[in-house]
Amino acid sequence: MVRKKVTNWSQKVTENSNALDLEPGVFSWHDPVKIARSLKRSADSSERRKTTPFASAMSMLNFYINRAGKKLPSAQKEILDKARDELRALYGKPRQGDRD
Numbered sequence: 640m641v642r643k644k645v646t647n648w649s650q651k652v653t654e655n656s657n658a659l660d661l662e663p664g665v666f667s668w669h670d671p672v673k674i675a676r677s678l679k680r681s682a683d684s685s686e687r688r689k690t691t692p693f694a695s696a697m698s699m700l701n702f703y704i705n706r707a708g709k710k711l712p713s714a715q716k717e718i719l720d721k722a723r724d725e726l727r728a729l730y731g732k733p734r735q736g737d738r739d
Contacts, residue, residue, distance in 0.1 A: 659685050659699055666703045671718050674700075676702035691729040698725065 657693055659681040669675050676701060682692035688699075704711065704719050711719075 659688065660697060661699070663664070666700075666707075666719065667715070669715075669718055671721035671725050673717070674722040678726060679729050693726070693732060696726055697723070698732075708733055 659678075661681055662677050665674055665677050667678075678696040679692070682688065682696035682699075685692070685695065688695040700719065700723060704716065707716075724734055
């Protein structure tokens with residue numbers, strides 16, 4: 640019996656998240672503000688998430704960045720890192736290095 644290896648399981652998670660309904664291609668956009676607003680909109684409107692809207696949105700963004708790994712172009716990683724900061728700002732959370 641030959642098993643077919645599923646190589647894009649993370650893509651399936653991103654596309655079919657049970658917690659958030661993401662806009663198509665959201666992580667490929669070139670505007671960090673637009674990405675953050677889209678994630679916020681998705682998280683705020685979701686009734687299936689199991690945690691706070693902020694945590695759900697940030698988890699999905701981090702999941703995508705981590706799973707893309709070395710295949711993520713550095714320019715897009717920079718954009719997504721800026722989207723993290725934008726997302727924190729939209730939810731009134733301190734930036735990573737600003738915690739007391």
